[in-house]
Amino acid sequence: MAVLTATNLTKSFGPEVIFSGINLSIPHRARVAIVGPNGIGKTTLLKILANQDSATSGNVQLAKSTQLGYLPQEVGRLGGQSLWAECLDALAGLRSQEARLKGLEARMAATPDDQEVLAQYGRLQQKFELAGGYTYETRIRQVLTGLGFDQSDYHMPLDHLSGGQRTRAWLARLLLAAPDMLILDEPTNHLDIQAVQWLESYLRDWEGAVLIVSHDRYFIDQVVNYIYEMSRYGFETYRGNYTHYLHQREERWNERKQFYESELARMHKELDYIKKNIAGQRVQMAKGKLSRLSREIEAVEKLGFDGIRGKSWARVAHEAGGIDNKPMRVHEAESRLAALHVPDNRLQRLNLKIRAKQRSGNVVLSAENLSIGYPGKPLFEVEELDLRRQECVALIGPNGSGKTTFLRTLLGQIAPLRGELRTGASLKIGYFAQAHEDLRPSNNLIEELDQMGNAMLEKEIRNYLGRFLFRGEDHYKKISVLSGGERGRLALAKLGLLDANFLLLDEPSNHLDIPGQEILQQVLAEFEGTILMVSHDRYLINALATQIWDIDPSARSLNVFKGSYREYLGLEPSLAVEEKPVSSSEDQPAAGEKSSRPQVNKLSKFERQRIETRIHALEDKIIHLEEQMEKLGLILQNPPPEPDAIQQLGEDYAYLELELQQSMAEWEIEHNRLLGEG
Numbered sequence: 001m002a003v004l005t006a007t008n009l010t011k012s013f014g015p016e017v018i019f020s021g022i023n024l025s026i027p028h029r030a031r032v033a034i035v036g037p038n039g040i041g042k043t044t045l046l047k048i049l050a051n052q053d054s055a056t057s058g059n060v061q062l063a064k065s066t067q068l069g070y071l072p073q074e075v076g077r078l079g080g081q082s083l084w085a086e087c088l089d090a091l092a093g094l095r096s097q098e099a100r101l102k103g104l105e106a107r108m109a110a111t112p113d114d115q116e117v118l119a120q121y122g123r124l125q126q127k128f129e130l131a132g133g134y135t136y137e138t139r140i141r142q143v144l145t146g147l148g149f150d151q152s153d154y155h156m157p158l159d160h161l162s163g164g165q166r167t168r169a170w171l172a173r174l175l176l177a178a179p180d181m182l183i184l185d186e187p188t189n190h191l192d193i194q195a196v197q198w199l200e201s202y203l204r205d206w207e208g209a210v211l212i213v214s215h216d217r218y219f220i221d222q223v224v225n226y227i228y229e230m231s232r233y234g235f236e237t238y239r240g241n242y243t244h245y246l247h248q249r250e251e252r253w254n255e256r257k258q259f260y261e262s263e264l265a266r267m268h269k270e271l272d273y274i275k276k277n278i279a280g281q282r283v284q285m286a287k288g289k290l291s292r293l294s295r296e297i298e299a300v301e302k303l304g305f306d307g308i309r310g311k312s313w314a315r316v317a318h319e320a321g322g323i324d325n326k327p328m329r330v331h332e333a334e335s336r337l338a339a340l341h342v343p344d345n346r347l348q349r350l351n352l353k354i355r356a357k358q359r360s361g362n363v364v365l366s367a368e369n370l371s372i373g374y375p376g377k378p379l380f381e382v383e384e385l386d387l388r389r390q391e392c393v394a395l396i397g398p399n400g401s402g403k404t405t406f407l408r409t410l411l412g413q414i415a416p417l418r419g420e421l422r423t424g425a426s427l428k429i430g431y432f433a434q435a436h437e438d439l440r441p442s443n444n445l446i447e448e449l450d451q452m453g454n455a456m457l458e459k460e461i462r463n464y465l466g467r468f469l470f471r472g473e474d475h476y477k478k479i480s481v482l483s484g485g486e487r488g489r490l491a492l493a494k495l496g497l498l499d500a501n502f503l504l505l506d507e508p509s510n511h512l513d514i515p516g517q518e519i520l521q522q523v524l525a526e527f528e529g530t531i532l533m534v535s536h537d538r539y540l541i542n543a544l545a546t547q548i549w550d551i552d553p554s555a556r557s558l559n560v561f562k563g564s565y566r567e568y569l570g571l572e573p574s575l576a577v578e579e580k581p582v583s584s585s586e587d588q589p590a591a592g593e594k595s596s597r598p599q600v601n602k603l604s605k606f607e608r609q610r611i612e613t614r615i616h617a618l619e620d621k622i623i624h625l626e627e628q629m630e631k632l633g634l635i636l637q638n639p640p641p642e643p644d645a646i647q648q649l650g651e652d653y654a655y656l657e658l659e660l661q662q663s664m665a666e667w668e669i670e671h672n673r674l675l676g677e678g
Contacts, residue, residue, distance in 0.1 A: 004181060006058065008022070019045065024228060026181070030226055033224040033227055035229055046211070062181075067179040071171055071182070071184045071187055075169075077158075081157065083153055084154040087144065094132070097131070101125060143202075168190055192399070193398075203223045204222070217538075218538035224242070227241075233306075257342060267296060273286065278330055290327045294333055303320055307320075356501035360501045361425035368385075369383060371416060372405060373405065378417055380551050382560065389530055390528065390529065391547060393547045394535060403551060404534065411431060427502050434507040434510060442479070445474065445475050446461050446465070449464065470493075488508070492523070505534065508533060517537065547561065548563070619667065628656055
């Protein structure tokens with residue numbers, strides 16, 4: 001059963017149509033993500049569905065008694081009460097039941113023989129217990145801890161919180177209130193990686209429906225089972241997570257392209273017949289074909305190939321607002337048919353490969369007993385680093401742990417506190433700065449590339465910028481007025497002119513929408529050199545990284561994991577092997593350097609913390625499920641007389657049993673990860 005249905009939604013601002021004709025239906029317990037480029041109307045659609053804005057036309061319908069919770073990107077002022085009090089307000093219904101129980105307890109103490117009061121108390125107590133009334137304060141602490149709040153924050157007034165903290169506080173309230181449907185706009189924006197992982201786990205177990213807009217592809221991949229794609233071509237539904245969506249989208253594109261091409265070929269074949277026979281013996285047949293072809297051309301002009309596909313002619317004519325039955329002249333039909341083209345619904349691609357003119361040596365970077373930081377403020381130490389040609393390292397860790405400082409040390413801008421970072425032979429470094437501080441705000445795009453000294457003519461610069469999706473007047477925009485995503489593309493364009501064979505990338509996917517992130521991933525995947533990147537984009541890390549360097553600020557250490565991100569998380573068995581250090585100054589590897597002994601990798605403090613938090617949540621869930629099953633079992637011993645009620649009780653018991661089995665299996669996996677760490 002759908003908890004929310006939208007029919008033929010259209011939104012316009014004056015003459016500008018943001019989107020039109022959107023139809024969607026969100027089932028109970030569905031987890032849905034809306035994806036699409038910036039500016040396509042995703043946030044506007046969420047506001048309409050959450051009743052925070054109105055559609056120009058169309059309607060939204062919630063199922064009867066459905067409660068809806070909405071998280072905007074930025075939460076305004078929440079009032080002067082404390083964070084803890086705000087969370088208690090989310091559980092007002094439970095607290096009201098708690099107060100009624102206390103009132104009944106007082107009455108029972110005064111009149112212990114009142115059977116009606118005793119029965120009323122028993123019914124209310126059972127309802128209170130099933131709703132988690134005896135554990136709600138524990139739930140509040142779990143949610144606040146999961147979203148990154150310390151205990152010292154609990155009694156802080158909400159009007160003293162930062163914007164990001166207010167958003168997290170409102171998210172906590174929504175999760176505790178447990179509405180039938182959650183609508184979340186960029187819920188991971190103000191969360192660190194541990195909080196994001198906790199939220200992923202929480203939403204996977206969510207009892208209601210969830211609708212999400214997020215640029216975090218890995219988060220979407222972990223949480224959702226439906227994807228709604230918004231584009232200038234329309235609104236489409238895909239089944240599965242983000243990775244499944246990518247495969248299905250490619251299949252649809254290819255299948256559509258085949259359909260478009262076959263339809264065009266058929267129409268051209270019809271035109272050839274008409275031209276050959278319009279003045280010959282088969283003139284009547286040719287005229288009939290011309291009449292039909294004229295209608296088809298007009299229908300495609302109005303609705304596109306997708307708009308006519310698989311539909312009856314009556315429906316096509318209706319949706320097109322009428323089709324002229326008067327046939328075109330042959331030359332007009334030929335001209336208008338020639339103007340039709342096969343539409344390309346694929347994302348715009350950067351026609352680019354970052355190429356290194358010179359191959360680096362095999363050893364790109366190495367170090368022993370290295371200490372990174374500032375005089376009097378060491379950030380972390382690492383015993384050994386070894387980075388080889390064509391590898392990709394993801395440097396991860398909390399904000400402020402020293403990731404950018406490490407890059408600056410590698411660039412020679414800061415000296416290490418101890419040890420030495422050694423770079424390999426024939427190395428040319430290309431640096432992508434997080435804040436793009438190397439871009440000069442007063443320059444336009446042509447001036448910025450011209451000042452790199454590559455001796456390119458203006459026409460060559462304009463052609464080159466076009467490969468990065470900068471068109472026409474974009475070339476003369478001042479850098480100061482560019483969006484974050486446009487600055488990122490320009491910085492990538494500059495990187496492509498450096499002929500670097502070692503890329504240092506500091507948050508390269510910041511400010512990019514999902515199509516932009518896909519383009520970046522494509523470009524980096526085809527790079528034939530070596531990459532060291534600082535990134536919070538776990539999907540990018542998962543796609544590219546061959547090593548994970550994880551900074552643990554509490555231990556002031558950098559932990560090296562040789563393997564993919566999924567291996568690092570323990571989601572796949574590690575295939576990495578330990579390599580002997582290179583003692584020779586030669587850049588070529590010696591034969592037999594690899595050992596067959598598997599690499600032993602320790603969990604970082606943050607990963608251990610995440611696993612322990614998940615284990616505690618699973619234990620609470622298992623206890624709760626067992627209690628519910630026990631109560632249902634007692635009811636089934638003395639079942640109600642109605643067959644439908646008995647069937648429903650049996651189905652509820654089977655569902656709880658399945659949930660219990662899955663939760664216990666997940667608990668065992670997480671527990672074994674802790675036991676097998678060292």
